[in-house]
Amino acid sequence: MARNPWSTAEDEILRDIYSTRSLVTQLHRLPGRTFPGARMRAKRLGLADPGFNAWTPEEDEIIRRAYANGTPIKVAIRDLPGRKPRATISRAERIGLTGKFNGKTGSSFSWVEQAVRNALEDGIPLTVRQLADATGASLPGLNYIVRKLHGNGIYIDGWAPFGNGNAARWMLGNKRDAAKPPAKPSAESCRQWRARRNLRTTGFNPFAIAMQQVAA
Incomplete structure (x- = not known):
C-alpha cells in the first residue's frame, strides 16, 4: 500500500497540468509531490506526455535570468526540475544566449566574488579550499577572485599548514598581510x-x- 496515496483532487490537478504540457513549471500545484513521482502517477493514469521535452516560455525566462546574472548551470537547474545541464546549455544556445556567460559554470566569476564576500562575513579566516567547500565554486575560479581582491577588500590574516608548505587564510578588510612562515628545510x-x-x-x-x- 502506498505510504502517501494520491487523492482524487490531485489526480484532477495532474490531468489539468498534462493538458497544458507544463509539468516542469506547474509542479508547485502539487505540494509534497516530486517530479519523478508525478510523472509515474501520470503514467499510471494513462496520461500522455508528448510535451515533456518541449521547453516552456517560463523555463526560457529562467535561463535568460541565469545568463543575465552569471548564475552557474548547476545552480540554475535547481529552478528547472527534470532538466539536465547539457540540455539547458543547448537550449540557451537555441534561444540566442551566446554572450559572456554561455551557460558554462565558471566562465563568469561575478557570482564567485559575491560568494567569497558572503563566506568571509562571519569573521572566520578561510583558505581557498575552505572557501571552495563553503561556496561550491571551483578552485581555479576562487584563485582568480582571490588574486583580484587581494589588497582590494581581502587580506591574509594568517597561514595554515598545507602539505609541505602553508596556505593563506583570507579575511575581509584591507589590513596588512600576515608574514608567511619560513619554508621547511x-x-x-x-x-x-x-x-x-x-x-x-x-x-x-x-x-x-x-x-x-x-x-x-
Missing part, C-alpha cells in the same frame, strides 16, 4: 614524508609507542 620535509609513508604502509606509529613508554 628539504631534509625536514623528506623526513616527514617518509614517516607518513611508513605509517600508511605498515601502520607503524612511532609517536604512539613513545607515548606508551612515557606512560609506563
Whole structure:
C-alpha cells in the first residue's frame, strides 16, 4: 500500500497540468509531490506526455535570468526540475544566449566574488579550499577572485599548514598581510614524508609507542 496515496483532487490537478504540457513549471500545484513521482502517477493514469521535452516560455525566462546574472548551470537547474545541464546549455544556445556567460559554470566569476564576500562575513579566516567547500565554486575560479581582491577588500590574516608548505587564510578588510612562515628545510620535509609513508604502509606509529613508554 502506498505510504502517501494520491487523492482524487490531485489526480484532477495532474490531468489539468498534462493538458497544458507544463509539468516542469506547474509542479508547485502539487505540494509534497516530486517530479519523478508525478510523472509515474501520470503514467499510471494513462496520461500522455508528448510535451515533456518541449521547453516552456517560463523555463526560457529562467535561463535568460541565469545568463543575465552569471548564475552557474548547476545552480540554475535547481529552478528547472527534470532538466539536465547539457540540455539547458543547448537550449540557451537555441534561444540566442551566446554572450559572456554561455551557460558554462565558471566562465563568469561575478557570482564567485559575491560568494567569497558572503563566506568571509562571519569573521572566520578561510583558505581557498575552505572557501571552495563553503561556496561550491571551483578552485581555479576562487584563485582568480582571490588574486583580484587581494589588497582590494581581502587580506591574509594568517597561514595554515598545507602539505609541505602553508596556505593563506583570507579575511575581509584591507589590513596588512600576515608574514608567511619560513619554508621547511628539504631534509625536514623528506623526513616527514617518509614517516607518513611508513605509517600508511605498515601502520607503524612511532609517536604512539613513545607515548606508551612515557606512560609506563
